[in-house]
Amino acid sequence: MFLIGRLSGAPDNALSNLQNAGLSGVSFDAPEAISGDAEFMGWTKAAVNAAKRVAKSVIVYRLGSARQAGMAALLGASHASLRIVA
Numbered sequence: 001m002f003l004i005g006r007l008s009g010a011p012d013n014a015l016s017n018l019q020n021a022g023l024s025g026v027s028f029d030a031p032e033a034i035s036g037d038a039e040f041m042g043w044t045k046a047a048v049n050a051a052k053r054v055a056k057s058v059i060v061y062r063l064g065s066a067r068q069a070g071m072a073a074l075l076g077a078s079h080a081s082l083r084i085v086a
Contacts, residue, residue: 004059010043011050018054025057025078030068032083040068041075048076 002024007015010028018026028047034040044060051058058076062083063069069080 010047023055026051026055027059
């Protein structure tokens with residue numbers, strides 16, 4: 001069984017208390033208010049690095065585009081979902 005920890009906000013260094021919790025992965029939502037690629041890359045790099053300290057898999061939900069999903073993958077995210085705007 002894969003145990004995924006769903007975070008209510010972006011991961012940060014405070015996640016260290018989950019290091020021995022036995023999580024297979026960590027998931028969290030991407031912020032909607034990111035304006036450009038540089039800002040997105042900076043946010044994603046910090047979030048993924050913090051999450052990787054406690055789990056192997058990193059799932060980023062509600063990304064704005066397939067392009068952002070690709071960038072998140074390059075920065076170490078293992079899974080992603082897209083925000084659907086109807």
